Amino acid sequence: MNNAQLNELKQRYVAKGAASPATHFADHARNAEIWDADGKRFIDFAGGIGVLNIGHCHPKVVEAVKAQLDKVMHTCQTVMPYEGYVKVAEKLSQIAPVRGHAKVMLANSGAEALENAVKVARAATGKTNVICFDGGYHGRTFMTMAMNGKVNPYQADFGPMPGTVFRAPYPVPYHGVSEDEALRGLKMALRTDANPKDTAAIILEPVLGEGGFYPAPATFLKAIREICDEHGMLMIVDEVQSGFGRTGKMFAIEHSGVEPDIMTMAKSMADGMPISAVVGTDKHMDASGGNSLGGTYTGSPVSCAATLAVLEVFEQEGILEKSQALGDKLAKRFSSWQQQFDCIDNSRNMGAMAAFDVVSDKANHTPDAELAGALCKKAREKGLVLLSCGMYGNTIRFLMPVTIEDSVLEEGFGIIEECLKELVGHKAGATA
Template sequence: MTASSQLNDLRTGHVSAGIKTLHPVYIDRAENARVWDTDGNEYIDLIAGIGVLNTGHRHPKVMSAAMAQMEKFTHSCFNAIPHEPYVKLAAGLSKVAAPIIENPRLMLTSSGAEAMENAIKLARAYTRRTAMIAFDGGFHGRTLATLALTAKVKPYKTLIGPLPGPVYHASFASKDNGVTREEALASLERILKVEVAPEDVAAIVIEPVQGEGGFIPVDSGFMQDIRKLCDQHGILLIVDEIQSGFGRSGKLFAVEHSGVKPDLLVIGKGVAGGFPLAGVIGKETIMNCLPPGGLGGTYAGNAVACAAGAAVLEVMESEHLLAQANQIGEVVVARVNAMKAGPNGQHIGQLRGIGAMRAFDLVTDGKPDAAKLQKLLAKAREKGVLLIAAGEHGNVIRLLPPLTIPLADLEKAMDVIESLLGEL
């Protein structure tokens, strides 16, 4: 019996069946863009913790910062006894967010969903309103309030019953989903005319690049329309950068591509190089609208994670990871376009994304083919490449390599994908 099969038996006997995993292998160790499982198999990792490891597995500077902090202390609840790593990271994050957030203040959390929950709280408290508007194809978390924003029933909302609200969903404008700026704006205007009065809406929540939805970038003009609509009606604009942030799009935050400035920015995943950390960055007046004690959490802003987060900011600048993200994107686009033009190109549909946040559809006769995707995932794993799915129809391969991946490893992984197309 292999180590993986033994662990799988333990999982089956002790872990909730509601937790789905994509690959039946168990990671044992990792370095940058490579991982090894408990059976000794080596893989090129194009998942990176679903966009968490933008600085790669175990980046030396991130690990050094975390280990140095562990030599001092591992935990102090910031609400009880504050600590230096939290406030230093807060200062660093405020600095990088200042170009898009006026006079920023922030709070740190343990996860992206927790951060979004707090953004909802802040929006309601600041506006004294309750309704929220999100978008078709969006994903904002699995907790109850964030699940109401998430625009997918199965498997996320199945058997859950009524969710916190009111929440309304509008069309998402993108050249990649066939919804025009005008159509999406009309859907928003319809909601404000038929479903809920503008003066009852606390916030509009949007991903500048939909993650689980299949790496669909928003139409920049539509983002500007949303900003104008929010300003007109006193509605807050919450931008969800949990997956698209920290260099993934080729800019620090993907919303920068549109020129729009949010009121609240929700961050997570890539912020701390693999340590659990997320947060909300917003305008001072909004972030300070709750009384002392209204925000916080036992593990929110853990000292070790904060130390790692400060190192991530340093690495992103010193190693020019924004430029690296764009270079990764160029390689992926060139390779996928070449595959599409090749002898097995009929398997590939649309190529989407921006920077190092790229995805492509697998199709049969031009229609989504989820079974074909599952086949590619398994075959690629056998060849030493780990991939992950996305999209409404489960037929999207999303590519999320660390921004530190050696280009030779990226090319090798793309070689594997290309070689397997003929076997689908």
């Protein structure tokens, strides 16, 4: 079927809240390129929202999935376990930088991992409250919607959110929130709303994902570790988007040297197959009773096979080094654009987790969500998949596979420059 036919079916049968606004339908893909149902080629700077750090259809992952399909597709690991689940748990316990000996539970999605992380924290501490941060994103289930630090589009239409979730400022100096102010806000929340004796955990992303790709300073993360220790709360780090090599290390928290009690991960964990994990200190992970964690499809044999293949690819192909090298290229190009175009500001990256802001006034950091949207739209028309994000909708984020070929990367850069020139022109006196 072609794009037009598929769009007609989408309009008739897919729920409005679940339907993509995109009108091109993916047919096949390879590494950082996608071809649609009409045969048009796109360069992918979105990576399925950070799911494809080692590229579309990596041959070793495809091979592992095909081999597993010939053996067993499903048993439900609580009914009859299988090797893949325990091997993934072993591998993750070895690489996740949590305190002490780690244990693992597998789930299906990032939101499900966060839900279970809260369950574990409550069971381990006997407390109920959780504290999250402005701009954070943790999922679309009810508990994770309550934990999100942004109302639209995640909460607006769905009525009251679960209670016992409290909010603190996230340090983004560019938007007027210093690290000191963020810590004061957190400590105030502990005094005014979330009594420490009732608070199970502080949950945060070491780099905001949907909130705009702002990394938390290492000193801020260390302060949260100290606050959790002082009050007997658990530190939960959400690495769903920042994990699996996006930042130049396997997990973004490693840049700080801080060891959390619990980590959640998903997205690029299995190169597109649905799987997530909660990894935590053994005494916390073992706090709840037998059969209290799990689900019918959690840690499916096929997804486990994909995860094990992904971990092999990381070891064999130097993915972390490639991520850092890609980040350097992005930072260099962003700096050039910031000089060329008045609308580009506040470029930043941690490894290949990179972004810049689109503004109408650099002096006042005035967000321009309309122009950011126009840039993404025009890029798509020219064959480049590009995403915006952020509290103000004006951040352009980059999540292309870290395995992207240099020629494809440069082609994508060229499309962005062409779009910017058409939309806003060059800064006076600047050269390309």
